[in-house]
Amino acid sequence: MERPELPLPQLHAFVVLAEELHFGHAATRLGIAQPPLSQQIRRLEDKVGYALFSREPGRVTLTPAGRELLPAARHALTSLADGLVAAREVGSGRVGRLRIGFAASLALTVLPGLLRTFRERFPAVHLDIHEMTTTPQLAALHDRTIDIGLLREPPADDAELGFETVLxxxxxxxxxxxxxxxxxxxxxxxxxxxxxxxxxxxxxxxxxxxxxxxxxxxxxxxxxxxxxxxxxxxxxxxxxxxxxxxxxxxxxxxxxxxxxxxxxxxxxxxxTRVAVAWRKNDPNPLVARLLATLGQDPPDRTPSTPTAPAQRRRPKS
CATH class of the missing domain: 3.40.190.290 (D-Maltodextrin-Binding Protein; domain 2)
Structure with a gap:
């Protein structure tokens, strides 16, 4: 059975009218005139194939078909609103998932402080941590199975990856x-x-x-x-x-x-050098967030010199 397309403005108009049960009040709430509201409802009823409201002088009520549609319409609108909020959060780099590879020895140096600071700033971001040596990290970055690498002695040149010394x-x-x-x-x-x-x-x-x-x-x-x-x-x-x-x-x-x-x-x-590695021009905003936490340049740049914050993190020798 072919499913009818239900434009969101029609669903919104339907839900508001179902709550107000008054065309004038619903039109005011929607910020439109009453005739366009009536047109939206008629188009929706045409798609459903049945009347959704019983219209009597001075009285508007939901029909059985309207009562059946109302919970689904509310759910659709709520899901869309939630999805838009979630999309904006992910797009802004405040939530989402970041996959990090790290050399085991870095659990003794930069990793704990980095993760603690990042989690304090972005508590809604899920960090997926993978213990890996340098060569597997480089392969995982190229394969897009991790987003950030923390490794020792990066290669001298890699056209697809950016590197920056942090320690x-x-x-x-x-x-x-x-x-x-x-x-x-x-x-x-x-x-x-x-x-x-x-x-x-x-x-x-x-x-x-x-x-x-x-x-x-x-x-x-x-x-x-x-x-x-x-x-x-x-x-x-x-x-x-x-x-x-x-x-x-x-x-x-x-x-x-x-x-x-x-x-x-x-x-x-x-x-020996410890470096952060990332894919150049990675669109994931969380990559830029983590690099900023380390005091590094964003992923669409290829810096070549250590930053001052990285120098201050040298362990005592």
Missing amino acids: TEPFVAVLPSVHPLAAQRTVRVEQLADSPFVLLPRAVGPQLHDQITSLCTAAGFTPQVAQHAVEWPTVCALVETGLGVSLAPASTRRIRLKGVAFRRIEPKTAR
Whole structure:
């Protein structure tokens, strides 16, 4: 059965007249003259196929067909009004869903403060958080399965994505607490040459992996990898068991393991970057909201230098 099209002005006129049961009063409430109101009702009745009102001198009442239509008409108008409000809220970036990927170690640095601040500003936004290493985050951004990435050592160039540094931090040596070098306050990278290493697989973060191995190469040796681990807490746990040593971002010192010692390294100039990543020209207003929370430029720009707020969030080294 073909469903009749019911224009919203006709439904609105019908509901108002059903409430007023007086053409003059209903026309005044609608802000129109009485003849146009009568025309709207007649058109609606033509579409329904039956009279909706009984018109008698000095009296207007709903027919059985009108009484049946009234709840549905009210529901339709209310649903539309609610939908318009919801659409405006989503369009303004005050509500909606934002999917965020983050590297696990960032739960020790920027992530908690960022999420807390964003939720305080936009409590109606649903945050969908995904723990992911750098390479999966980049793939998820391209696949549009996340909207924002928080990752370490972004690629040098990506035509579709924007990147901005939000934090830099030095590296530290991660040692079993019984390791001879744990007695020192500072460890020279070359002193690690004879120790096996626990490292992240290159596939999950190529730039960070290469940065760590380059530190070793510059110190005159190639690290002998005894074990790989995908996340820094696992790296530290394997170091605690004595499987090897590692070089890690300084924030890993917040991973509390009794059998692990974290020591500053020489050279001190080596630092790792944490960046926010997004799709350029992403129309989702929540992306711009989150970037603003971080103090970054909106997603239709490709900034190239860290902002002052990001520099103030460096952890103590």
